[in-house]
Amino acid sequence: MHSNLDTRLLAIAQRAAREGIGALSLGEALTAALVLDRNDWLHERGYSIADALERIGTDWAARVPAVARQFQTDLAQARLRFSFEIVPRSGDGEGYLLRLLDQGEEVGCGHFPARGKSVRFADDQCAYDEAHAAGLAWLDGKQAQALPALQH
Template identity: 85%
Template sequence: MHSNLDTRMLAIAQRAAREGIGALSLGEALTAALVLDRNDWLQERGYRIGDALDRIGPDWAARIPAVSRQFEMELARARLRFSFEIVPREAEGEGYLLRLLDHNQEVGCGHFPARGESVRFADNQCAYDEAHAAGMAWLDGKQAAALPALQP
């Protein structure tokens, strides 16, 4: 009985994590807010925790802790899947190489030179900062894209 209910609740939380609660029904929005520990969403809908638990009913309320743990585990898996590393470059002037990784396998890269013919950045720190920002943007995109595919 719990697995179908947990699956439904997890799907609601995943959708809310991606898109927010704007398009969700009141019950779904309250469920997502409770699973994701988003008191701001409860307040947005005019509810406190106790009132939200009453509104979603005892069966759903009883599953909130387990679904919340499942969501966090699946999110952690997605976060561990993708990573990046920034490696100092010695060829073609100083700067950095950004390596994009999926399960520790390189799936892309970027060059961030600080000096040379294709100077893009004022110094090594600027090149590193840009490589880091590009890596974080890629990581955020990959993790967000992986979120809908999470399975309970």
């Protein structure tokens, strides 16, 4: 980050990505629209890109490209931090083991059996599909916690 200004502009963009631009001042809303590449927000406020750049002023306009890059970097890092894997199991109902990962370290797991005494799913494909859906739901939640802008 270049300066306190960048930190402020990044916070504005993150808030807008999370909540929209309704509660932001005009200058903040235009800045967020530029950082997040949201032409629809500019048009909503009646501004073109050129008009928005003029309205937010040269200091803020000069920092928009760097802040946009930082926003995308933060977004990518949050997406890479969390993951999951689905491992086939043998014995004990077979099916699949869902491993939840934070920076490659297991932080939770779930068993999705397809056979046995406690059959939860009709077949292996159903067990896999459920494990995959559970992994995606966990991933969405963890990424949103790590970077609220992911909720946008």
